[in-house]
Amino acid sequence: MISPAITRLIEALRCLPGVGPKSAQRMVFYLLQHAREQAKLLASSLDYAASNVTHCNRCRTxxxxxxxxxxxxxxxxxxxxxxxxxxxxxxxxxxxxxxxxxxxxxxxxxxxxxxxxxxxxxxxxxxxxxxxxxxxxxxxxxxxxxxxxxxxxxxxxxxxxxxxxxxxIARGVPLGSELEYLDSRTLTQAFTHRALLAEACD
Amino acid sequence: MHVLLQPAWILHTRAYRETSLIVDLLTQDHGRITLVANGVRGHKKSSSYALLQPFTAVLVSWSGKTSLYNLRQVEAQQKMSYTLVGRRLISGFYANELLMYLLHRDDPCYELYQRYTRLITQLAHNNRPYHAKLRYFEKNLLALLGYALNLTCERNEQGQMIKMDANYSFDPEMGFSRCQNRVGKPSFCGASLLALDQEILTTPKHLQDAKQLLRLALQYHLRGRVLKSPLLL
The missing domain is CATH 3.40.1360.10 (Dna Topoisomerase Vi A Subunit; Chain: A, domain 2)
Known part of the structure; x- marks a missing residue:
């Protein structure tokens, strides 16, 4: 039987995106076995952030x-x-x-x-x-x-x-990609918003 | 059910799980359908993600037994790459909102697909007027749903024809009746109704009447649901 504290922690960790029951289980046992101090730090940081972080009144971040x-x-x-x-x-x-x-x-x-x-x-x-x-x-x-x-x-x-x-902001072909693999919409946009080559015109 | 390379328009997408999307489409032969597109979000798979945007004409293959199908393949329809901008984009969203709320899933309607294609093409060409086309789309959508407006006859027992120079009031359940100039109730000019019927809306008065009339009719069928896109205009 696993202790209720552990079950609760596993359930709690599953609220994270991409964390299923298996990953949550692994995280919990790792924290308890090898990283008690970090676990306490994690808990206090989480608690502080969750109760103190709100939105900036000017930029809303x-x-x-x-x-x-x-x-x-x-x-x-x-x-x-x-x-x-x-x-x-x-x-x-x-x-x-x-x-x-x-x-x-x-x-x-x-x-x-x-x-x-x-x-x-x-x-x-x-x-x-x-x-x-x-x-x-x-x-x-x-x-x-x-x-x-x-x-x-x-x-x-x-x-x-x-x-x-x-x-x-401009849109178009990503750096280092190849036209062959681009979707037609991006290519259309890149073509429509083509820019003058400033250096070449000087 | 396994369908191969069916022509379709993307109506709406929602994020699902970490890397997937739930996509609503209007297809040519299968009506409005909903698909799950697995693993398309995120930078690695961005080429099919770029196709799964509203107002994109695609060829789509899917399979599945329940009403939520699985996307198998998606390709762009050739020479159908349109970009809507500004108010035309918001009008496009308006059409999509209507289709999402009024159409039942998996109810085939070839004609609606054709009409939607014509509407989006019109909206994508910035120099073409589009207000009248949007009104015809609304009118035909109602007709294809089985709620056609009778724009040529009054609702009374004799079924008198709508006259060009008379004014009419509209009741979504009953139809049109001669209007005794009651204050507060919208009235429509007979000429506007006939112009809408024959799809020859030209004057601002006709367009205004048609807009108001179709809004009343659609509101009734939306059963109190408020559309968000008109708020953006």
């Missing part, structure tokens, strides 16, 4: 403060606002180090068939920021899916109403 570290940084470019779907998108964009402005996280995307409308993605909060802050350009970095495009279009219309220029 996850944060344990009212205003997140990035929004608090005065050295970033105030005239730029990048709009992303999820906090992970924001993280990967930050890791590239190419963008120096601020962010707004929608925490989702417009999807009429899933019942997700403008209110659910915090559009009022975004409009408030567009009015109050000296933003000159909004960069739409929503995913290149149909729902992502709908979201981008909707926000672009709102920006137009308040005279703020709006750009969308």
């Amino acid at each position: 996850f944060s344990e403060r009212d205003i997140c570290l990035l929004c608090n940084n005065p050295n970033r470019d105030q005239s730029l606002l990048c709009i992303v779907e999820t906090p992970i998108d924001m993280l990967v964009l930050e890791q590239t180090g190419t963008y120096r402005g601020y962010y707004f996280v929608l925490m989702g995307k417009l999807s009429p068939l899933d019942g997700i409308g403008p209110e659910e993605i915090g559009i009022n909060q975004l409009l408030e920021r567009l009015e109050k802050e000296p933003i000159k350009e909004v960069v739409l970095a929503t995913n290149p899916t149909v729902e992502g495009d709908t979201t981008a279009h909707y926000i672009a219309e709102k920006c137009k109403a308040v005279n703020i220029s709006c750009t969308r």
Whole structure:
């Protein structure tokens, strides 16, 4: 018989994506047998994060403060606002180090068939920021899916109403891939949005 | 059941488990169906994921015994790669919402597939007007579902013909009747009704009347469900 504490822990771990009963079992026994200290650290970190992390009041990303570290940084470019779907998108964009402005996280995307409308993605909060802050350009970095495009279009219309220029991240052939293996839609898009070779024209 | 390379349009997709999708399609010969596409999400399999986006015309093979089939193969239909933008994209979503809520699964309707194809083609060409085409699609969708509007006769016992210069009120259950200019109730001009019937909507007044009328009729069949896409316009 396995102790109820262990059964409970196995059940609890199964809430993670991709973790089935077998993996959960392995994790539990590993933690108890070889990593007691780390297990305590994991438990306390989880507890702290779950009770303290909320959303940043400015960009809506996850944060344990009212205003997140990035929004608090005065050295970033105030005239730029990048709009992303999820906090992970924001993280990967930050890791590239190419963008120096601020962010707004929608925490989702417009999807009429899933019942997700403008209110659910915090559009009022975004409009408030567009009015109050000296933003000159909004960069739409929503995913290149149909729902992502709908979201981008909707926000672009709102920006137009308040005279703020709006750009969308480019789409097309991924680096290191081959045209032969691309799907026809991506190829069509890449062809439609082909860009001038600046160096060659100089 | 095993179906090979059936022409279809993707209507909607939902994430399912870690790497799979649940996909709703409108097929040419099998009506609206729902499939599970296993292992298509994530960067490694992105080429079929790119095909499984709404408003993509595909050839699809599936198998299965229950009403949730398994996707076996998906290919793009050649020369049918359309991209909808802006308001046209939202109109496309509107059509998809109607199909998702009003169509029963596995109920074949070849004509609906043809009409949907024509609608999406129209929406994809940015220089062509599309409002009238959207109205004809709504009208024909109602007819194909068995709820056709009788746009030429009044609802009274004599079945008088709709007259160009008269005004009519509409009841989703009963049909049209001469309108005594009651305040608050929408009324429709006879000419608009006849133009919608013959699919020759041209003037803004006709288009406006047709839009209002079809909204009333569809609302009745949607049984109180609120569509989200009109909110985005």
